[in-house]
Amino acid sequence: MMRDLYDHMKTRYRLGDLTEQRANLAFVDVAQDELRALLVELRDVHGFTHLVLLTAVDWIEEGRFQLTYMVNNRTANLTLGLRVYLDRKSPVGNTIHDLWPTAATYQRELREMFGISFPGSPRVDEEFILEGWTDMPPYRRDFDTLAYSQQTYAERGGRETHDPRDHMQKKLYPEGRP
Amino acid sequence: MTFEWIQIAYAALTLFIVINYGLIMTAVVRKIGARVGGRYGIPVWQNYIDLVKNFALRSKISHGVMFYLGPVFRLTGGIGLLLFVPTIYGSVMFQNFSFAGDLILALYFIFFGTLGMALGAGESGHPLAAIGVSRGLAQVTAAELPLALAVFAISLQYQTLNITEIVAAQQGSIFNWTLFTNPVATVAAMFAFVGTMMRSPFDVVIAPQEIPIGPPTEYHSAYLALMQTNRVLFPVAKVVIYMNLFFGGATNWAEFSIKVFSIYMVSVLIGVVHPRFRVEQSIRFFLKWGLPVGVLAILMV
Amino acid sequence: MKDVDKSFRKDTETEIPLREELQPRTVTAPDGQKIEIDPLQDYFCQEPPKVHKQSYLKIVEDFYNWARANSLWILGFGTGCGAIEMRPLMTPRFDAYRYGIQWRPTPRQANLLVISGYLSVKTLKRAIRAYEQMPSPKYVMGLGSCTINGGMYWDSYNTIKKLDEYLPVDLYIAGCMPRPEALLAGFMELKKKIRKGEGEGANKYAENFDWYKANQKSVIKDWDMPDYNW
Numbered sequence: 001m002m003r004d005l006y007d008h009m010k011t012r013y014r015l016g017d018l019t020e021q022r023a024n025l026a027f028v029d030v031a032q033d034e035l036r037a038l039l040v041e042l043r044d045v046h047g048f049t050h051l052v053l054l055t056a057v058d059w060i061e062e063g064r065f066q067l068t069y070m071v072n073n074r075t076a077n078l079t080l081g082l083r084v085y086l087d088r089k090s091p092v093g094n095t096i097h098d099l100w101p102t103a104a105t106y107q108r109e110l111r112e113m114f115g116i117s118f119p120g121s122p123r124v125d126e127e128f129i130l131e132g133w134t135d136m137p138p139y140r141r142d143f144d145t146l147a148y149s150q151q152t153y154a155e156r157g158g159r160e161t162h163d164p165r166d167h168m169q170k171k172l173y174p175e176g177r178p
Numbered sequence: 179m180t181f182e183w184i185q186i187a188y189a190a191l192t193l194f195i196v197i198n199y200g201l202i203m204t205a206v207v208r209k210i211g212a213r214v215g216g217r218y219g220i221p222v223w224q225n226y227i228d229l230v231k232n233f234a235l236r237s238k239i240s241h242g243v244m245f246y247l248g249p250v251f252r253l254t255g256g257i258g259l260l261l262f263v264p265t266i267y268g269s270v271m272f273q274n275f276s277f278a279g280d281l282i283l284a285l286y287f288i289f290f291g292t293l294g295m296a297l298g299a300g301e302s303g304h305p306l307a308a309i310g311v312s313r314g315l316a317q318v319t320a321a322e323l324p325l326a327l328a329v330f331a332i333s334l335q336y337q338t339l340n341i342t343e344i345v346a347a348q349q350g351s352i353f354n355w356t357l358f359t360n361p362v363a364t365v366a367a368m369f370a371f372v373g374t375m376m377r378s379p380f381d382v383v384i385a386p387q388e389i390p391i392g393p394p395t396e397y398h399s400a401y402l403a404l405m406q407t408n409r410v411l412f413p414v415a416k417v418v419i420y421m422n423l424f425f426g427g428a429t430n431w432a433e434f435s436i437k438v439f440s441i442y443m444v445s446v447l448i449g450v451v452h453p454r455f456r457v458e459q460s461i462r463f464f465l466k467w468g469l470p471v472g473v474l475a476i477l478m479v
Numbered sequence: 480m481k482d483v484d485k486s487f488r489k490d491t492e493t494e495i496p497l498r499e500e501l502q503p504r505t506v507t508a509p510d511g512q513k514i515e516i517d518p519l520q521d522y523f524c525q526e527p528p529k530v531h532k533q534s535y536l537k538i539v540e541d542f543y544n545w546a547r548a549n550s551l552w553i554l555g556f557g558t559g560c561g562a563i564e565m566r567p568l569m570t571p572r573f574d575a576y577r578y579g580i581q582w583r584p585t586p587r588q589a590n591l592l593v594i595s596g597y598l599s600v601k602t603l604k605r606a607i608r609a610y611e612q613m614p615s616p617k618y619v620m621g622l623g624s625c626t627i628n629g630g631m632y633w634d635s636y637n638t639i640k641k642l643d644e645y646l647p648v649d650l651y652i653a654g655c656m657p658r659p660e661a662l663l664a665g666f667m668e669l670k671k672k673i674r675k676g677e678g679e680g681a682n683k684y685a686e687n688f689d690w691y692k693a694n695q696k697s698v699i700k701d702w703d704m705p706d707y708n709w
Contacts, residue, residue: 131601132600132701134492135489145634151489156640220579228550395587
């Protein structure tokens with residue numbers, strides 16, 4: 001089913017390999033300039049009417065962000081994830097708030113948490129969850145949340161952390177590892 | 179009716195008894211509600227502790243003169259209502275300041291507290307208070323209509339506007355009560371009764387979950403204590419009027435407490451089984467059901 | 480702490496501009512008169528809180544404290560997951576009403592602010608406003624390990640870790656989350672403190688007002704309200 005759709009679309013779009021997680025869940029890489037046309041066709045022709053989520057992954061080693069658009073066909077119970085890669089230095093995504101109004105909220109969140117801008121999306125530059133945030137977007141992987149928290153918030157002494165692995169090793173083998 | 183100075187002391191005594199009765203009765207009603215729900219419930223003296231606590235709070239914030247006067251007006255409405263109505267029929271001590279036209283004055287006093295509260299809550303400047311007050315005025319106005327009609331009906335029936343004379347006409351047998359001589363007027367008045375008792379289904383005015391308790395949102399410490407006093411006094415005073423007009427009045431305190439409690443429980447029982455109306459629903463309800471019954475009551479007399 | 484990261488430095492330079500409607504401005508009235516408006520100065524009361532003295536007679540103060548202890552009105556303001564543990568207290572199984580504990584919907588009528596769980600910076604701002612609007616004497620209870628030392632949010636970029644830096648806490652209840660029974664025990668403990676006359680958090684707050692404000696402003700960067708919300 002999903003494979004048929006992929007083969008059908010493959011003739012007209014530049015698609016990456018199809019990753020089939022389950023029979024009804026698959027992911028595919030998409031070129032950024034074809035994303036919109038693909039989403040419109042999936043929505044209007046192939047019945048993927050529901051935008052499940054729009055989220056981002058920070059691939060800091062490869063210097064790029066991955067946007068995942070997950071769309072769902074409710075009648076056929078199919079979920080398809082479209083992956084788009086953006087340059088990490090100047091990440092600019094294509095807004096799809098006119099296809100799915102809910103996308104505007106996702107895009108505001110991505111703007112605030114990852115610093116990915118979506119020109120044209122409504123209210124995208126306003127504060128979403130954080131109030132008065134001055135630092136770099138906190139979901140980027142080069143933002144050190146522990147260091148930030150230690151430099152910002154007062155702490156109470158006496159806190160101990162136990163790494164479960166070390167703790168069990170000490171408990172089971174008090175004289176060191178056999 | 180002649181005036182004597184001792185009447186002031188008698189009236190103060192009436193007030194004292196009624197406030198204490200109201201404090202305990204509302205706590206008992208809450209306790210009954212808790213027991214029905216399987217809870218232990220508040221102690222019966224909880225209302226006294228709350229009062230003392232609210233008077234004992236240290237910081238008070240004022241929003242202007244009218245903010246002070248709001249609870250005062252409200253309490254005046256309650257006290258005035260009580261003082262110009264004979265609490266115990268035939269008793270010199272608890273006759274209070276009733277006079278020939280006191281029924282009209284009582285009708286006015288029922289509304290007086292709400293108006294005072296509207297001014298005070300408006301001065302507090304809280305938007306939710308303004309919402310609550312506008313709802314309250316609209317709903318009380320609609321709910322008072324059947325009562326006014328019922329009062330016309332029984333004043334026509336007894337040919338007087340004096341509450342004492344109305345009570346006197348109902349003495350003798352239980353079948354002399356207006357409840358039996360003019361049941362339609364009683365029903366019309368009971369519409370107004372449940373509508374103005376600030377209990378479900380007509381408590382959207384204070385709706386705690388929706389507009390944090392409406393008009394009294396900004397009131398605290400001693401202001402709130404005054405309003406609490408009124409909240410126990412005013413329902414009892416209102417029940418006294420209904421008792422005098424429709425349920426034969428009371429000739430002693432024991433009869434008084436039983437009758438007041440039973441009439442009060444009418445609104446409680448209706449409250450616990452009905453969900454809350456929205457304002458436009460309740461106004462429509464009063465105009466559709468309360469008003470025709472009131473008109474019918476006048477026509478039948 | 481041993482695992483401090485030296486390489487990451489947080490941004491301390493950037494200032495958040497004041498919200499537009501709060502900036503000082505000049506308004507021209509219809510008759511041509513120019514009016515200077517500074518909303519934060521003109522619209523709000525600037526007075527700092529006062530330390531309230533106790534009653535002159537000890538017996539009166541004791542009586543008041545007894546009444547305060549037996550009529551605790553909680554502000555219905557849940558800040559974290561702990562709010563879910565307060566709801567069972569109204570049910571037949573726990574029934575906090577029998578101890579004179581009630582929930583009030585507005586801070587003006589409440590005496591006890593229960594910080595029920597983790598407090599993000601955004602919520603801290605609201606909690607401070609709610610606390611300052613409550614009439615004195617007022618009490619604060621910290622619920623759960625999040626308010627004590629951060630709990631499981633110890634490395635979060637957006638939650639505070641030590642509540643008593645920002646508000647005068649009378650009592651902590653440990654646990655993650657504390658069960659309703661623990662809450663009831665906490666209320667009983669708070670009652671004992673109030674009866675002994677130790678529930679003076681509001682005065683403590685007024686005495687150390689500058690210290691509390693400095694702490695609060697160090698984490699809330701877009702401070703857009705008066706220093707004390709009357």
